[in-house]
Amino acid sequence: MAFWREIFSSITALVAGAFIALLLAVSLFGPLLSPHDLETMNWDRIGEGPSLVHWFGTDEVGRDLFVRTMEGLRVSITIALITTAVALSIGIPWGAVAGLSGGYTEQIMMRIVDAIYCIPGLLIIILLVVVFGRNQYLLFAGIGAIAWLDIARIVRGQTLQLKDALYISSARALGANTFYLLRKHVIPNVIGPIVIFSTLMVPNVILMESTISFLGLGIQEPDTSLGVLVSDGTQVMESAPWQLLFPGVVLALMVWSLNTLGDRMRMTSQTSQVA
């Protein structure tokens, strides 16, 4: 509890937390508040500005933009969470095994990480899209396949620090194998910093997904995401700028809040470790 009180003692962190709560709540329950649904096209109200009936206006085929933006937000958040889970489940064992084994195994494992790290993530994902065609699951896998690199590096660093601790050597002396050490000692010890790093990974993943969808290589109609909405909005921004601005602002707000809160969490955990 003290940890959370410390975090929210900063006004910005409080504001960021409030935004996250608000956006999450609205994306989950918002569609219930609005009489409109995702798909219905209202040909009488094409490209209308914001009004009391359509809070964010309507898009080029008369669909309610508020409902679509909330749906887009939910898709983006879902992708971010799944991808983060993928990244954690590859990155933690990889880094921990590399750190514990040492020697050539570690060298090779970390060189692989370095090599993939050289190539921009967007490039890898676009390549995967070209090879396997466009689909959402590929997007999860592709982004996860890049995001785990950071996790692996952090976990390895943490594991190296733990490696020579007395209780690890004792466990080894008593005949514990690598798997046991990982499960009992290493992973429980590295999980804290990793959780905090993950909060900073979520906004990056949201940005990555939006960018790919914006380029027309990610989520496709009739599904939507914030990147798709921003891309659609860009097409008509001269006549209907709100179609760009509403999804754009929601995207920026979500990313800003997550970044701010994540930063604050990281700083707080560092100072409390020192104290």
Next chain:
Amino acid sequence: MTQFLLKRLLFSSVTFFVIVTAVFFLLRAAPGGPFDGERQLTPEIEANLKAAYNLDDPLIVQYGSYWMGLVKGDLGPSFKQKDFRVSDLIAAGLPISVVLGTGAFLLALAIGLPIGIFAGMHPQSLLDDAVMALNNFNLSVPSIVAAPVMVLIFSVLLGLFPAGGADSSLHYVLPVIALAMPFSASVARLVRGGVRDVLVEPHIKTARSKGLSNSRVVVRHVLPIALIPLVSYLAPAAAALLTGSVVVETVFDLPGIGRYFVDGAINRDYTLVMGVTVVYSFAILMFNLLADLCYGLLDPRIRVVD
């Protein structure tokens, strides 16, 4: 130092080799041939087409001849844009992307360096807060939102700059700014952190007590060390510039290689996508090597360790 550089050179070469190999076989293994989606071809025509593109050779022979071509700077024919070779397409797009990238890089340094140094020298000042706020803003407003909004404000509403195309130097103003923005904030933040860390070190106190002027202390003693974080940012920055230029070229309709890459990906033009990947990877690995070289030159400790 030499040994360190040689090691890095070896690592880069191996990485490049692995990237080209992986991409080659990945794209060859992809479902669907390059001529799908057109009229149903008779087997004879398809066989002729395959022969024309050397697709009837065994895979390993194709792989070999791709390398032979690569060494000569030939990346093969484009699968979708008939009569064009990938090298020619890239040669047409590369100057535009290079101008865009270099412009953004220099602009980002020109903005980020002075602000970062000043903010680092004056902690808790107004500018210091502003740097952090700006950095946060730039991290949060992605270029897919910022770039269209810039077009909206400066081209549509104010009519100051053309909205798209690459016909005159005026066309490059907005794209360069859009690409440089997030980058300048990162530069400022890194330099600020670097300067702040160095200022508390004893050798700065020594320099000051010798009676050196403030500017001399900064130039001679603070900067060489404070810039190291910036140098290690060079390689990720190159990657970020490439990624950013793909988005910026799409928004501003600049026919650079980022555009070719996205169009190639949408049309599944395998050879074009592969060609651009090869060029991108090469550029990034070069940046990595350059960063390593600067590293060694700036920080004597690295020369000793390895």
